[in-house]
Amino acid sequence: MNLPSKSESLYRRAQAVLPGGVSRNAVLRAPYPIYASHGQGCRVTDIEGVERLDVANNMASLIHGHAFAPIVEAVTAQLRHGSAWNMATEVEVEYAEAMTKRVRGFDRIRFVNSGTEAVLCALKAARAYTGRPKIAKVEGAYHGVYDYAEVSQTATPTDWGAPDHPASVPVCSGTPRGVLDDVIVIPFNDPARAVALLDQHADRLACVLIDPLPHRVGMIPASDEFVNAMHAWARRNDSLIVFDEVITFRVGFAGAQERYRVRPDLTALGKIIGGGFPVGALAGRADVMDVLNPLRQPLLFPHSGTFSANPVTMTAGLKAMRHFDQPTVDRLNALGDRVRRQIAEAIAAEQLPLSVTGAGSLFRIHPTMPAPANYREAFHTPAQAALKQRIVDAALERGVLLIESCSGALSTPMTESDIDELTDVLADSFRAARPQSEPIGA
Ligand SMILES: Cc1ncc(COP(=O)(O)O)c(C=O)c1O
Structure with missing residues (x-):
């Protein structure tokens, strides 16, 4: 018999006392939220002991990562x-x-x-x-x-x-x-x-x-x-x-x-x-x-x-x-340029209907091609939403925590090698998320 994971058990308890089992909708994910144990630098470990590269940084709020x-x-x-x-x-x-x-x-x-x-x-x-x-x-x-x-x-x-x-x-x-x-x-x-x-x-x-x-x-x-x-x-x-x-x-x-x-x-x-x-x-x-x-x-x-x-x-x-002085801002933004460039290269290599936008240390991957220019263009069809979710889930399985919109916010502990690790995982996630039946249209 399969025992529930710690997260699954916690979520059952949470559902009895918190509406929907959560205090903020942003942490909800199917089949249950991931519960954090601890973080250090740009890595976060959940209560099952799984460590991931944290590109969500508590919804872009942690500029220096964890436990700075x-x-x-x-x-x-x-x-x-x-x-x-x-x-x-x-x-x-x-x-x-x-x-x-x-x-x-x-x-x-x-x-x-x-x-x-x-x-x-x-x-x-x-x-x-x-x-x-x-x-x-x-x-x-x-x-x-x-x-x-x-x-x-x-x-x-x-x-x-x-x-x-x-x-x-x-x-x-x-x-x-x-x-x-x-x-x-x-x-x-x-x-x-x-x-x-x-x-x-x-x-x-x-x-x-x-x-x-x-x-x-x-x-x-x-x-x-x-x-x-x-x-x-x-x-x-x-x-x-x-x-x-x-x-x-x-x-x-x-x-x-x-x-x-x-x-x-x-x-x-x-x-x-x-x-x-x-x-x-x-x-x-x-x-x-x-x-x-x-x-x-x-x-x-x-x-x-x-x-x-x-x-x-x-x-x-x-x-x-x-600690977020001008040289640090410049270094982090250069990592942002690197991540957006490498994601664009991975998208081109996979020939998937994806695009990447952002600025500074922020990026967002869209299940649309070309990149949207406004809210109406950024609005997803069900097929696009499903593709986006498969990428987020595939990245999570491969050790990268993204913001659920398929976005990321870098933190100062990150290095070029962390960015390369991130974009390798994303390229692999794009492959894994490739739709079985093309096209991803309207
Ligand atoms: C642009 C923007 N404004 C306001 C808010 C609200 O901030 P808070 O969640 O701290 O209330 C957010 C939160 O994500 C945001 O992204």
Whole structure:
């Protein structure tokens, strides 16, 4: 008789107490989630004792991989002093100084507890500053689970509407109609259509929310034309530009925004700036950030959070960012170029209908050819979704943990030989995932 594995037994217990047996949908996989035991550097070991190359890095949040010694030491020392108080701390000031020095345009910063909260606060700050109710966002872009920010994130061909008028599709059942009416959905990298849509709500729009490398939209960089057009539109219409750099801050020393001529008014941050601990932050122009200033009367945006800027996260985050200096960013991004180039070569060699996109230390493999240019093109048919899943599963069996969308985020402990190992496994996984009956079409 086959005994259940440790993971299978744990999952049975979990199903009795957690909805669907999980606390976050991202870890769910058939037939049951993998339960982690420990990690070191760029390797993670599950509770069955299987070690894998970790290219998921907790959804791109671990820039230095696992158990990075400087963070472990600093956080351990901090824990001996305590983990949170009803008092401010020196380390939050030190970290705020480091971040405002690091990024031109980060005049002020407020630390919060997640990327969702950072986006939520950015949108509320934009509304408070402009006195306007509506926000615009890119079709299909993921920005966390705030009602307004998540609109259209799961739109499908049956409900996404015409290309020049994308529908405001709710994600969560019960989303109020008012939320949908106050979110203007714009197509990615399509300045003409986007501006035409924004113009229809010009005097009601608080901000345009843009992820400069939106994962679910295809992980293609926002074009200069698109960003410039959105920025110019916002300037003409007294609106604001908010960047969501929760994932993309890793792409440059000062985030993905450093490569554009224009800068956002506000930026939402998260993931890597927590050094492995829960985090978010909102940073930007001093006059806009002043809506959060409790010394100001009237206070336009009262905001608090029990664990905001807690010293454990601040200590870990400060260490993580100090060790993510310009040479380290450059080295990691060169590994990113290498991985994307080698994946493209493997795809060409296998002659499969796949493509690869990404930038910096991020990549995404698509079960489509050519690479998608926007959310609608990145949307999978059932056959494409099945091909993607076979690749993710084959890679897992061969010792590589990818993000379930068939994406990856590199970490600084990785070397060229880790990248070569990764791309060898991926090439082998492409072969294993090859469909039995061609073609992978519509
Ligand atoms: C671009 C982007 N924004 C916001 C979020 C939400 O961050 P969190 O999961 O920390 O709430 C995510 C999370 O994956 C994200 O990728």
